[in-house]
Amino acid sequence: DGGITQSPKYLFRKEGQNVTLSCEQNLNHDAMYWYRQDPGQGLRLIYYSQIVNDFQKGDIAEGYSVSREKKESFPLTVTSAQKNPTAFYLCASSITGTGAQGELFFGEGSRLTVL
């Protein structure tokens, strides 16, 4: 079945460590996104990619990095520069953008906890 796979589901990190969250899709979508969800807040966009080999900063990109070397993969690295990394991270994809034809498909999320 087509969909988005995120891994790991749960991740613990010590302060000062970089961690990478995986996001893979087999929907043949051009656009991919990373969102962060904190309790009591709406989802916030970290990075997005409109097409392979291209990505753009979202609203809260500081302390994060991404790559888009393959159409199906959009990994997110949470670096030690991210001051408050404990959160729930969601990856999503759409055929193109999120406008009138852009239904979003989400992964199951990755919960990162900094110890």
Add this chain to the structure above:
Amino acid sequence: KNEVEQSPQNLTAQEGEFITINCSYSVGISALHWLQQHPGGGIVSLFMLSSGKKKHGRLIATINIQEKHSSLHITASHPRDSAVYICAVVSGGSNYKLTFGKGTLLTVNP
């Protein structure tokens, strides 16, 4: 003030009741999304609207562009409808950026 406001924040209903969740936004938009987030965290897209009304099973979504308002209705609610319902809008000239509401937690009791 958040650009997207949802009401109510929490809603408890009895099985079979008709549910309405509201979403108001303050900017011009090109599309509005309704999403459902289950307790485990995964999110499913329910509707994408740019005008009018859409129906899927027991779910109905409406949007009034002039009044900057959308509603999500659930008819004959069931405990399996218990979830967080999230409204998100596409605005600002970018088809790649959504502004999300904080969500409405719906609990349907048997």
